[in-house]
Amino acid sequence: MDDNMIEVRGAYKRYGKQPPVLRDLNMTVKKGTIYGLLGPSGCGKTTLLSCIVGKRHLDCGYVKLGITKRKHFGYMPQDIALFQEFTISEIFTFYGSLYGMTPGRVTKRADEISLMLEIPNRTRYIHSLSGGQQRRVSLAVALLHGPPLLILDEPTVGMDPILCNTIWEYLVKLAHDQRITIVITTHYIEEARQSNTIGLMRRGQLLSEESPKQLMESQNCNNLETAFLELSKKQHDLHKLEKQKGIRYTEYPTLTRNSSPLPLESDEWFSFPRFLAQLTKNIKWTQRNIGILLFILLLPSLQSYFFCASFGRDPAHLPFAVVSDELNGFVKSCDELPYNETYSPLLECNVPKSFSCQFMKQLGRKLDVILYENLDVAKNDAKKNAVWGVLHVSKNFTSSIEERISEGISTTEVAIDQSAISVWMDMSNFIIANIIRRNIAKSLIDFLQDVMEACGIPRKVGDIPISFNEALYGSNEPVYRHSSAAGFICAFVFYFTMTFTSGAIMMEKMYGLLDRIMVAGLTKAEIVCAHLIVQFVLMTAQTSLMLLVLYRFYDNPLHGDFGLTVSLLYIIAIVGIAFGYFLTELLNEERLISYAGIGMVMTMFLINGTVWPMEGAHDLMKVWTRAFPIVAAAESYNSITSRGYDITHQDVYMGFVSCLAWTTFFSLTTYWITRRNKGS
Numbered sequence: 001m002d003d004n005m006i007e008v009r010g011a012y013k014r015y016g017k018q019p020p021v022l023r024d025l026n027m028t029v030k031k032g033t034i035y036g037l038l039g040p041s042g043c044g045k046t047t048l049l050s051c052i053v054g055k056r057h058l059d060c061g062y063v064k065l066g067i068t069k070r071k072h073f074g075y076m077p078q079d080i081a082l083f084q085e086f087t088i089s090e091i092f093t094f095y096g097s098l099y100g101m102t103p104g105r106v107t108k109r110a111d112e113i114s115l116m117l118e119i120p121n122r123t124r125y126i127h128s129l130s131g132g133q134q135r136r137v138s139l140a141v142a143l144l145h146g147p148p149l150l151i152l153d154e155p156t157v158g159m160d161p162i163l164c165n166t167i168w169e170y171l172v173k174l175a176h177d178q179r180i181t182i183v184i185t186t187h188y189i190e191e192a193r194q195s196n197t198i199g200l201m202r203r204g205q206l207l208s209e210e211s212p213k214q215l216m217e218s219q220n221c222n223n224l225e226t227a228f229l230e231l232s233k234k235q236h237d238l239h240k241l242e243k244q245k246g247i248r249y250t251e252y253p254t255l256t257r258n259s260s261p262l263p264l265e266s267d268e269w270f271s272f273p274r275f276l277a278q279l280t281k282n283i284k285w286t287q288r289n290i291g292i293l294l295f296i297l298l299l300p301s302l303q304s305y306f307f308c309a310s311f312g313r314d315p316a317h318l319p320f321a322v323v324s325d326e327l328n329g330f331v332k333s334c335d336e337l338p339y340n341e342t343y344s345p346l347l348e349c350n351v352p353k354s355f356s357c358q359f360m361k362q363l364g365r366k367l368d369v370i371l372y373e374n375l376d377v378a379k380n381d382a383k384k385n386a387v388w389g390v391l392h393v394s395k396n397f398t399s400s401i402e403e404r405i406s407e408g409i410s411t412t413e414v415a416i417d418q419s420a421i422s423v424w425m426d427m428s429n430f431i432i433a434n435i436i437r438r439n440i441a442k443s444l445i446d447f448l449q450d451v452m453e454a455c456g457i458p459r460k461v462g463d464i465p466i467s468f469n470e471a472l473y474g475s476n477e478p479v480y481r482h483s484s485a486a487g488f489i490c491a492f493v494f495y496f497t498m499t500f501t502s503g504a505i506m507m508e509k510m511y512g513l514l515d516r517i518m519v520a521g522l523t524k525a526e527i528v529c530a531h532l533i534v535q536f537v538l539m540t541a542q543t544s545l546m547l548l549v550l551y552r553f554y555d556n557p558l559h560g561d562f563g564l565t566v567s568l569l570y571i572i573a574i575v576g577i578a579f580g581y582f583l584t585e586l587l588n589e590e591r592l593i594s595y596a597g598i599g600m601v602m603t604m605f606l607i608n609g610t611v612w613p614m615e616g617a618h619d620l621m622k623v624w625t626r627a628f629p630i631v632a633a634a635e636s637y638n639s640i641t642s643r644g645y646d647i648t649h650q651d652v653y654m655g656f657v658s659c660l661a662w663t664t665f666f667s668l669t670t671y672w673i674t675r676r677n678k679g680s
């Protein structure tokens with residue numbers, strides 16, 4: 001190994017169940033040399049490099065390196081892998097900090113490399129550069145810290161020949177003067193003439209590893225293209241022969257996943273300067289995307305406002321038809337009554353002239369009463385959805401009610417029938433139908449109490465004989481929104497943190513940014529901590545605004561300890577973050593993560609009591625849904641805010657326990673999937 005910078009022996013690698021990409025591959029790269037790795041598209045060059053830099057595990061075999069630290073790599077991936085919202089200078093500063101360079105050294109190196117690579121003004125943003133310019137910046141990042149080993153995946157694609165030549169001259173000089181080892185892949189075979197060694201790769205194997213001169217001599221030709229063609233033909237003929245003889249090409253070794261260790265052990269698990277570089281980058285990214293930031297900050301409070309302003313309020317202005325036979329044929333409306341009161345011989349007091357008018361007066365406070373003359377026309381309008389229903393009062397309503405009051409149990413059958421109000425209703429909307437029924441019943445009681453009062457009888461006599469005392473929890477006039485608020489808040493805090501986490505991670509993952517910064521030495525712990533800090537600042541701002549809307553601007557109940565309430569929200573946010581990480585590892589595709597997130601939050605709304613109390617669910621559902629993330633937390637939140645319970649109450653602490661359990665589950669599963677993915 002002393003002389004060698006890279007040794008790959010017996011390397012096998014495949015993705016899932018697909019045919020192997022590397023099979024029994026051996027490779028040797030000498031220190032201080034340029035190794036040109038050539039081969040057709042899809043032959044496995046990038047896969048081999050990703051195993052060398054430790055992005056992936058080999059299935060079998062090993063990679064040995066002559067370096068001991070990640071920052072000894074200078075890695076330029078095939079993708080541009082640069083943060084688009086940053087300037088060239090900021091990119092240099094970021095990577096310089098990861099590599100532990102002083103600001104002065106970063107500037108000095110950046111000046112040198114920028115000159116050689118003709119990098120544009122360093123105040124320019126990456127997104128404003130052409131593809132070729134971005135590629136040059138990407139190469140500059142790999143060269144920045146002057147590492148002893150450079151791994152460059154197609155650095156010259158899309159560059160003009162003069163610049164390509166300059167780059168090659170520079171690389172040759174690096175290898176010769178500074179004994180830097182360079183592995184470079186390229187599709188331009190002739191370009192690789194300047195390498196010390198050329199590895200020709202085909203179908204997951206190296207066909208040869210020789211100097212360009214030896215290679216051409218051994219294949220009796222004077223250019224590398226023809227040499228590669230000759231070797232490919234020989235490999236093809238050999239396979240054909242082996243096939244004819246019934247020899248199987250190579251058995252794929254039976255192995256367990258991740259059976260080969262990564263070539264470099266991780267650096268120290270946490271370095272403060274690296275963490276600070278990542279944190280600064282995250283903060284800058286958030287500042288640069290002010291639109292997204294405002295959206296993230298304001299959406300929860302806006303949703304809270306929509307929730308409070310529209311959800312759970314009693315529906316108002318519901319049109320309802322009334323047909324009163326008392327009026328028809330006598331007067332057309334209550335306003336036309338010649339006088340309001342009359343003496344009732346039965347009750348022996350002055351009572352309203354028409355009880356149906358008195359009843360309508362009460363009903364009109366709760367519904368939009370529309371008086372009809374004809375019952376059929378009213379019913380027809382109800383069928384046409386013009387009114388929510390029809391209420392019919394008989395001709396002798398007033399006298400029969402009087403009889404019911406005065407005669408009590410001796411009331412005649414006729415009076416009982418004629419005092420009954422008939423109703424036909426559109427029952428298609430559960431909530432509206434029940435509210436109307438409640439309003440009609442309440443109006444009748446209020447009207448009867450009015451009559452009692454007119455006759456000097458205590459109003460109470462007209463009430464139903466149930467006394468609803470002061471509510472133990474909540475109010476005697478319950479508001480539907482209050483009972484849904486807990487489920488709403490918990491589900492939203494979970495969803496927003498999950499979305500922000502998965503969005504941030506996927507943004508870095510998608511363009512190879514995450515791989516690149518990890519190859520540069522950043523550890524998962526540093527990435528997670530830097531993310532958590534930004535996430536917690538945002539989450540604090542989001543939650544404060546949300547709480548302000550819910551509890552300051554609107555009267556949602558908050559009877560329990562405020563500190564406990566906020567602690568619960570933070571712990572729910574942690575579950576959201578853990579779930580966000582879990583999804584990014586499990587699904588690895590933004591679209592699928594969005595579907596999963598939306599699916600999860602919709603399910604939550606259905607089973608955490610936001611839409612309907614779970615007391616109405618099937619017995620089996622009641623049991624397992626309690627184990628679902630955030631359901632126990634929503635119950636806990638409701639118990640704290642509506643009932644004022646403290647942490648010693650089972651309903652409260654079970655919410656915390658459930659959140660901790662789910663966080664642990666998501667974290668461990670994410671860790672396991674991450675390790676598994678490295679092997680795939």
Ligand SMILES: Nc1ncnc2c1ncn2[C@@H]1O[C@H](COP(=O)(O)OP(=O)(O)OP(=O)(O)O)[C@@H](O)[C@H]1O
Binds near residue numbers: 039041042045047048
């Ligand atoms: N993450 C992945 N999952 C599944 N298959 C993959 C993955 N990455 C690469 N492959 C497959 O592995 C094979 C080798 O790909 P690789 O990118 O290593 O080739 P390459 O020689 O670098 O190609 P190119 O020169 O076009 O970049 C290809 O068939 C590719 O489709």
